[in-house]
Amino acid sequence: MRNQEKRDLYQEVTDKVIAAIEKGTSPWQKPWRSAVSLPM
Numbered sequence: 001m002r003n004q005e006k007r008d009l010y011q012e013v014t015d016k017v018i019a020a021i022e023k024g025t026s027p028w029q030k031p032w033r034s035a036v037s038l039p040m
Helices: 009-022
Strands: none
Touching: none
């Protein structure tokens, strides 16, 4: 097994989300409209 530096996946995801926010993108919002209403 090769000796590799352990990746910090949490930091990678955080960096991607911050970069998207800085570009003006809201990555947590769905980009479509749904005709389905809430269940009754």
